[in-house]
Amino acid sequence: GENVGLHLPTLSVQEGDNSIINCAYSNSASDYFIWYKQESGKGPQFIIDIRSNMDKRQGQRVTVLLNKTVKHLSLQIAATQPGDSAVYFCAESSMEYGNKLVFGAGTILRVKS
Amino acid sequence: EAQVTQNPRYLITVTGKKLTVTCSQNMNHEYMSWYRQDPGLGLRQIYYSMNVEVTDKGDVPEGYKVSRKEKRNFPLILESPSPNQTSLYFCASGSPPTKSGLWTFGSGTRLTVV
Numbered sequence: 001g002e003n004v005g006l007h008l009p010t011l012s013v014q015e016g017d018n019s020i021i022n023c024a025y026s027n028s029a030s031d032y033f034i035w036y037k038q039e040s041g042k043g044p045q046f047i048i049d050i051r052s053n054m055d056k057r058q059g060q061r062v063t064v065l066l067n068k069t070v071k072h073l074s075l076q077i078a079a080t081q082p083g084d085s086a087v088y089f090c091a092e093s094s095m096e097y098g099n100k101l102v103f104g105a106g107t108i109l110r111v112k113s
Numbered sequence: 114e115a116q117v118t119q120n121p122r123y124l125i126t127v128t129g130k131k132l133t134v135t136c137s138q139n140m141n142h143e144y145m146s147w148y149r150q151d152p153g154l155g156l157r158q159i160y161y162s163m164n165v166e167v168t169d170k171g172d173v174p175e176g177y178k179v180s181r182k183e184k185r186n187f188p189l190i191l192e193s194p195s196p197n198q199t200s201l202y203f204c205a206s207g208s209p210p211t212k213s214g215l216w217t218f219g220s221g222t223r224l225t226v227v
Contacts, residue, residue, distance in 0.1 A: 008153060034216070043117075043203050043218035044156070089155065099163075099209055100171065101146070101216060103156040 008087065010108040019077040021107045023090030028071060030092035034101070035064060035075045038087045047075070047088075077109075085111045115140045119204050119219035126194055126226055134189045134222050136204035144207045145187035146171070146216075147179065149200040156203065162187055163209075194226045 031052040036044035146161035158171030162181040178190040207216035
């Protein structure tokens with residue numbers, strides 16, 4: 001597959017444990033945040049999103065937390081499975097900048113069985 | 114099935130030979146965008162379009178052109194490709210965040226310029 005993960009931070013977790021992936025964003029005017037998952041050879045896939053008027057949102061096995069004070073976003077994955085192994089990207093957008101999506105560099109998640 | 118379709122998936126070309134990567138979406142999305150992905154650099158936006166005949170430069174537009182004559186199509190044109198444009202390219206479409214904000218990505222085009 002494509003080597004998009006070169007020099008990215010890596011998180012290794014045991015199957016069944018919870019994973020927490022962190023992201024620091026740069027624009028205090030950003031009002032919308034998304035987490036994407038990218039598996040080898042595929043395009044980014046939407047996981048969960050959150051708007052700036054919220055600090056927490058839950059999906060199926062995933063939770064996103066937003067701390068606007070320190071411009072920090074996290075993705076929590078419960079009971080991590082081997083199929084969760086991928087590169088995870090956070091993205092931010094703001095109406096101020098035409099709703100353009102700006103991506104973070106990504107984090108590699110490796111799940112050990 | 115709702116999807117973004119890019120073609121081709123893989124392309125090897127020579128320096129200076131004009132090429133076009135096609136992108137089509139079937140979700141009636143207003144927004145479309147092109148990104149390139151390079152190792153360790155994440156996804157960087159090349160061009161984006163907020164609607165038909167409305168396009169704007171992203172972060173790395175040099176060497177690329179786009180057009181948006183129809184809502185569903187957003188081709189990426191490299192008039193004179195150079196080796197530094199060797200990369201993995203993704204097209205995406207979405208609705209404005211005032212609606213859903215959800216972006217859908219294509220499967221990618223691996224371009225090699227020799």
